Amino acid sequence: MEKIALQAIDIATGMGASYADARVIESDWQHLETKNRAVGAVNIGSSQGIGIRALCNGGWGFASTQDLTAKGIEEAARHAVATAKASAICLDKPIVLAAEPAHIADWASPCVKDPFAISLEDKLAVLLKAAEIICAVKGVTLAQGSMNFLCDKKYFASSEGARINQTFHRAACGIVSNATGNNDRQRRSYPSSFGGQWQLAGWELIEHWDLPAHAQQIAEESVVLLTAPACPKDVKDVILGSSQLALQIHESCGHPTELDRALGQEINFAGASFLTPDKLNKLQYGSSIVNLVADATAPGGLGSFGFDDEGVQSQKVYLVKDGLFTGYLSSRDTASLIGLNRSGGMMRSESWNRTPIIRMTNINLEPGNAGSLEDLISDTKDGILMETNKSWSIDQLRYNFQFSTEIGWEIKNGKRGQMLKNPSYGGITPEFWNSCDAICGPDEYILWGVPSCGKGQPMQTMWTGHGAAPARFRNTKVGMAHST
Amino acid sequence: MISQDHCQSIIEAALAHGKGKAEGIEVHVHGSDVATSRFANNGMTQNQSPSAVNVSVRAIVDGKQARLSSDKLDFNAIQELVDNAIKAASLLDKDPKLLPILSKNGLPPLTNVNRFDDLTAHLTPDDRAHTIRLMIDVAKEGRLSAAGIYTSGSTVSALGNSEGLFRFHKQTHSECSVTMSALNSTGWAKAENPNKRQTDSLSMAKSAAQKAVASANPKEVDPGHYTVILEPSAVLDLLAFLWYDFSATSHLDKQSCFLDKVGQKLLGENITVHDDVYHPLQNGAPYDGEGMPRKKVTLVDKGVIKNLVYGRRAAKAMNAEPTGHGLAEPNTEGEYPLNIVIEGGNTSLEEMIASTDRGILLTRVWYVREVDPTKKIVTGMTRDGTFLVEDGKIKHGVKNFRFNESLIEMLNRVQALGPAVRTAGEEGFPAVVPPMKVAYFNFDSVTKF
Secondary structure, eight states: OOOHHHHHHHHHTTTTSSSEEEEEEEEEEEEEEEEETTTEEEEEEEEEEEEEEEEETEEEEEEEEESSSHHHHHHHHHEEEEEEHGGGGGOOOOOOOOOOOOEEEEEEEOSSGGGGGGGGHHHHHHHHHHHHHHSSSTTTOEEEEEEEEEEEEEEEEESOOEEEEEEEEEEEEEEEEEEEEEEEEEEESSSSSSEEEEEOOOOOOHHHHHHHHHHHHHHHHHHHTTSOBBBBBBEEEEOHHHHHHHHHHIIIIIIBBBHHHHHTTTTTOOOSSOOGGGGGOOOOOTTOOOEEEEEESSSTTTTTSSBBBTBBOEEEEEEEETEEEEEEEEEEHHHHHHTOOSOOEEESSSTTSOOOOOOBBEEEEEEOOOHHHHHHHOSSSEEEEEEEEEEEEEESSSOEEEEEEEEEEEETTTTTEEESSOEEEEHHHHHHTTTTTEEEGGGOOOOEEEEEEEETTTTTTEEEEEEEOOEEEEEEEEEETTTT | OOOOOHHHHHHHHHHHTTTTTSSSEEEEEEEEEEEEEEEEEEEEEEEEOOEEEEEEEEEEEEEEEEEEEOOSSSHHHHHHHHHHHHHHTSSOOOOOOOOOOOTTTTOOOOOOOOOOOOHHTTTTTHHHHHHHHHHHHHHHTOOOEEEEEEEEEEEEEEEEEEEEEEEEEEEEEEEEEEEEEEEEEEEEEEEEEGGGGGGGGGHHHHHHHHHHHOOOOOOOOOOOEEEEEEEEHHHHHHHTTTTGGHHHHHTTTTOOOTTTTTTTTTTTTTOOOOTTSSTTTOOOOSSSSTTBBBOOEEEEETEEEEBBBOOOOOHTTTTTOOOOOBBBSSSSOBBOOEEEEEEOSSSSHHHHHTTTEEEEEEEEEEEEEEEEETTTEEEEEEEEEEEEEEEEEEEEEOEEEEEEEEEHHHHEEEEEEOOEEEEEEESSSEEEEEEEEEEEEEEEEOOHH
């Protein structure tokens, strides 16, 4: 891998690139799905290739190839340089990279049990056991299960002398129970929706989340939801469960703190941000108990790594400290645009075949002192507990959001009451976070993986993580989503 | 880009190696050579020329199947891929509903579609940069800021199987989208075509600039129910959430909002929708993920839910004929109508505006997500050119709304349709859709801009 990467860099710099880097990546993956009591899909794959970035005359160029022969590398490197030179035809300002030491390092994510050493039969047996339990519950109309295992070996080198080897193991598992009837359709997912839980981990993740042990509960809940009363349209105190809060953080804190968005570079597709640089260290983003951190060093976090895709070492950066907006997710070229002396190390690409862009790492809400979820419920007079995301939407500046969850429970006088279907809530981001008056403690904190963050053109999906404990938000609009 | 001969040689090598070792082998080769130049703040920001070819092998062994994929194209790697696919399939439980590999015998001949343009395939980075330069000039002339993409290139797909079937399709891709930003307003335009001559980037830049200027200093208007005039992109990105409900598998899984309602009139009399890959404004291959020729299917006829689309597996389960919309096996979704054509009408956008006493004109919608799968309620935001219409005229830009709207109910309130055009958005596949005037559209709240 090193030889290939260095050849690409030598050719690019020899053709006039003032800077060049190369990522050689070998990937293996398994995607398993079950549907009801049968195997739905077994897709197994591998991939290898190189992505080359070149900076010429102040403009970026990127090219990639899977042809890792000397000829293939040379062609791709030349193409990267030609593309970079074309950028100069319509450059507004030349790219300037914030300084970063040229790291020489090896890094590997935690993996206790190699998932590729576990047989397909054993993997599918876990999903099929859960499916059997779900399908046995009367009223269930569709049971779904999935597992994903990925291993990436990545070598990064730059013309500045960086030489970095990294190995990533990613694992995921989840089950879903669907019930259709009563002119309605409801679903429950475990451990979370949209593929379940994802982490940098091995087979131990599957053992930890124990899908069959939770199949009965989600199956029964999906059926009961069909006849449950609907979430009222009202203004209430809302307690968000940990996995729902993870997505709230993703959409209303993670994306608006991306510096490329804040500078208008993503406005054509993903959008811009209300967190413009003039608000840095001035805007009270949330209440004083709100502390949000971008932590690429969190063990096992889906958004963790040793070094980002331009060789910047992983960091822990406060985005919101004591409620104040204090930081951005940045890259070497955007950091220099607002006078930061170092990138926050958030540049990643989904594969060797895409150029890196600013991505969330693990954007975490630090736990508070509200104790357990049951403590928080006991402290709430009139509210709704909402758990497990079902639907999410937010405007392109990340102000107006609306989320729906799979399930809710009424809270009256400190007690969890009846189950509610179709819970939804919405608001305006800074108003919402300023209404946060209680966050549960470390025992309730879970670092969730969100694997499908979409951004960029062409669209890239990315692995991100979000740690959260349940939290309460006062006077929140609820129940609007189903009122047309 | 990988040639047809090269695709065929890969497929033949895989099939030869798997012969006698499996009940059936199917090989797909996909190649993509599509470059994207991105600009923002009136300058180029990213310039990408990625290239990739992927080969995948589906093996059926003793009534079980698995698919393995790789981007190693040498013969040893392909043979290894076949061996591993056979090994993986053999480890699974038997699939009683698995169908044999599709045989070429008895299939109707394919209707050819030509969606390849040599000029579009071979645009250079300099060509794209000069095109972007012209769009940026429009921005600078209007003291605006331009952002967007200009994309060009080609894709290839080939499919061959152990029953003698071989398919090959290549097409070119030209895409442009542009956002023009003023101090407190934006305008947007997007097009996606197989031929760059159909992608008029300069006109798009001018249109986006005009919208940014016209929507400057947007005023806040109370949310509520309004007559809305939806430009084609808004129609496309709203209705994208309806099409999978025409998949036969979504009915087998009891997941469709049209469950047990095929044959019923659920939508307005003026709504007719087809899936038609052969339409002159459509794109894509004339065969599905197993190589079955695609049929033109009328999904909605004058408001009646008329037909579903079927892959082979769902067709067998529902005692129907496959329509050539199956996704590559193995999958759990079944099939998808990828080539939507909504019949248009004769009312121009200008006439829709002129006939509106009070309403909202939408350029596009954003971040649309399903809220209620049975009533087909979706939520989302307006974006990049939202205007108040009063007394038959565009009055001014307004701050953007959040909507919660049932697509089924909405399609019963369509008052007028314009001519259908090829349209690109960000939520669904490009399709042929008309602008629509819709009564009583539900805006739930307003945002800050």
